[in-house]
Amino acid sequence: MILRYSDPEAAQRWCEERRSAGASLGFVPTMGALHAGHMALVERAVSENDAVCVSVFVNPLQFEDAGDLARYPVDFEGDCDKLGQAGCAMAFTGSLATFFPGELEADGSFPARLLKDPGPGAAGLEGEGRPGHFAGVATIVARLFELVCPARAYFGRKDFQQTLVVRHVAGALGYPEIRVVPTVREAGGLALSSRNAQLGAAEREQALALPRALETACGAWREGLRTAPELGRALRAVLEREGLECGGLEIGYAAVRDPERWTAQDPAGELERAVAVVAARVGGVRLLDNALLHVADPMGES
Ligand code: AMP
Numbered sequence: 001m002i003l004r005y006s007d008p009e010a011a012q013r014w015c016e017e018r019r020s021a022g023a024s025l026g027f028v029p030t031m032g033a034l035h036a037g038h039m040a041l042v043e044r045a046v047s048e049n050d051a052v053c054v055s056v057f058v059n060p061l062q063f064e065d066a067g068d069l070a071r072y073p074v075d076f077e078g079d080c081d082k083l084g085q086a087g088c089a090m091a092f093t094g095s096l097a098t099f100f101p102g103e104l105e106a107d108g109s110f111p112a113r114l115l116k117d118p119g120p121g122a123a124g125l126e127g128e129g130r131p132g133h134f135a136g137v138a139t140i141v142a143r144l145f146e147l148v149c150p151a152r153a154y155f156g157r158k159d160f161q162q163t164l165v166v167r168h169v170a171g172a173l174g175y176p177e178i179r180v181v182p183t184v185r186e187a188g189g190l191a192l193s194s195r196n197a198q199l200g201a202a203e204r205e206q207a208l209a210l211p212r213a214l215e216t217a218c219g220a221w222r223e224g225l226r227t228a229p230e231l232g233r234a235l236r237a238v239l240e241r242e243g244l245e246c247g248g249l250e251i252g253y254a255a256v257r258d259p260e261r262w263t264a265q266d267p268a269g270e271l272e273r274a275v276a277v278v279a280a281r282v283g284g285v286r287l288l289d290n291a292l293l294h295v296a297d298p299m300g301e302s
Contacts, residue, residue: 002084004076004091008099011092012147015053018089019149023050027150027176029141032056032093033073034082037184037192041154044181046087049152053090054083055144060096061110061136068286073194099143116142117172121164124264125253125277126288134165142169150176158183158191160277160290164262182300183289185211189299191289203283206249209242210278213254214291214299217276221293228266228274231256231293235276243280252279252286259292 005011018025026049028041034056045052056079063069080091097104105111115135118127122134145153153176155163163180170178183191189211190196190204199207213235220234236254243249258267259275274293279286291298 002080002088002091004080006076006093008092008094008147009101011053011055011090011094014090015148015150018051024151025049025148026052027144027148027153028052028054028088029144029153029155030054030056030079031058031072031194032079033075033194033197034079035184035192035194035196037156037158039082039086040184041156041181042083042086042088044179045152045154048179049150051089052087053092053148053150054079054088055148056080056091056093057099057140057144059136059140061115061139062133063136064130064132071198073197099140099147110139115139116169118165119168119171121161121168121262123262125255125257126161126279128264129252129279134161137162138165138169141166142173145170145173145176152177152179154179154181156181156183157290157292158193159288160259160275161262185299189215191287193287195285195287198285199283202246203248203285206242206246207282207285207287209239209246209249209282210280210287210289211299212242213238213278214276214289217256218291218293218298221274221298226270226274228256228271231271231274231276232266235278239278239280248283250281252281254278254280256293 026045028045030038058072083091116138118134118138127134157180167178185191216238217231217235232255239251256274256276277290279288
């Protein structure tokens with residue numbers, strides 16, 4: 001049986017009790033509509049901690065598009081059932097008003113002075129296309145970490161820049177340890193995402209251009225290409241070709257970065273490590289994906 005709280009303070013008390021009983025707490029922050037990608041994080045957390053809790057909160061601070069926020073699927077009860085079956089001990093949700101009691105402005109808006117610095121990982125690409133997004137992520141993640149005080153927190157590599165931001169937040173607080181879990185994909189290679197539910201059958205086919213582009217960049221790396229502009233061109237060529245063929249794919253960005261020394265622009269010179277990152281709209285649905293080019297199995301487990 002999983003405990004469910006819609007009051008973050010009650011969740012905080014539960015976490016305090018578990019920690020004072022000596023339990024190591026694993027924590028997985030989510031926006032709900034849970035799929036097998038989220039569950040991979042939960043399963044890893046369950047295997048590495050005495051007790052696991054999950055937050056389910058569609059954070060308005062990280063949405064710059066009100067329509068996108070309004071369309072976001074919500075199913076707290078269904079999510080809790082899945083989490084209970086996976087061995088998660090507690091799930092909680094809340095609202096901006098209950099996560100930040102007494103802090104919202106009279107008109108309900110969030111005070112800018114409470115926004116956290118997302119750090120250098122927020123520069124460029126996703127951060128440039130979605131101004132304020134990573135400050136919104138950093139702000140809620142810091143608050144969730146304060147409430148839960150976990151030993152370890154789990155994030156998906158699928159949101160690569162987000163992993164840099166949460167590492168920055170955890171570094172500033174001094175806790176928790178951040179563990180990054182590989183991207184879970186459908187059989188055809190499409191990364192699982194709560195937004196995939198909004199894709200029709202034809203769009204789902206078009207969306208395969210993202211993993212195909214990443215596979216091409218992986219192949220280029222294996223053949224010895226090492227500079228960001230060259231690898232980025234290989235990546236973009238696939239998206240442009242497939243976009244022209246199907247007409248329904250709009251590239252947000254397609255670029256290659258050093259995953260440890262993140263830069264807004266292409267890094268100079270030959271790379272020892274590289275992450276290829278892509279964002280594209282397919283039929284109005286914004287999809288993200290990435291691959292670490294230098295590892296043995298870039299699209300998979302390693
Ligand atoms: P979200 O609910 O979209 O905020 O995602 C919650 C967490 O699940 C984030 O750390 C995501 O990176 C992670 N996640 C989402 N999709 C996947 C996936 N396909 N594979 C692995 N992790 C994922």
